[in-house]
Amino acid sequence: AQKITQTQPGMFVQEKEAVTLDCTYDTSDPSYGLFWYKQPSSGEMIFLIYQGSYDQQNATEGRYSLNFQKARKSANLVISASQLGDSAMYFCAMREADNTDKLIFGTGTRLQVFP
Amino acid sequence: DTAVSQTPKYLVTQMGNDKSIKCEQNLGHDTMYWYKQDSKKFLKIMFSYNNKELIINETVPNRFSPKSPDKAHLNLHINSLELGDSAVYFCASSGQVNEKLFFGSGTQLSVL
Secondary structure, eight states: OOSEEOOOSEEEEETTSOEEEOOEEOOOOSOEEEEEEEEOTTOOOEEEEEEETTOSSOOEETTEEEEEETTTTEEEEEEOSOOGGGOEEEEEEEEESSSSOOEEEOOOEEEEEEO | OOSEEEEOSEEEEOTTOOEEEEEEEOSOOSEEEEEEEOTTOOEEEEEEEETTEEEEEOSOOTTEEEEEEETTEEEEEEOSOOGGGOEEEEEEEEOSTTOOOEEOOOEEEEEO
């Protein structure tokens, strides 16, 4: 069963607008962490934001915020005031508190920001 | 002073050859990983080591053999390379549970 689902293979957004990238997850573990990574065309994996399952508030990091809806098992990434440099692949990932510490990734969403 | 460094960045080789990718982290982390990213950009974990001990082996063919001489290094050796091994291989490390993974810059492996 897919543990992390990103249903949007591609998204377009105009510069300076906000965009939401969807992510749903599946786990029976009460303790887990959710991550978003950005992969520009240069290929490196850049950490953006983290949300812990017990965190009371939605995580924010500059223009990035995470819309965490625990009951719906969703952790959508919101990018405000999009910039051309935001064009990249975005991956949602989950880490369960088991003894493996592995990060499981979704299939990614390719975001294109146009002027 | 790169946190996670892997070499080489590009590797082009013939089918049947044996090759190695090296990875080193200077973050003092206990856990290191190898991930494979296929042509569709899907990232899948291959191995993880904690303090030089193998923790995860995600049904990777025996031709792939990770080696961790110490907790700062995790190398990946691949025997008898096949066309399907062409991918980007990422090394990563992490500290405590629920800490982010720090990724290396990736190794683009092309098997001809």
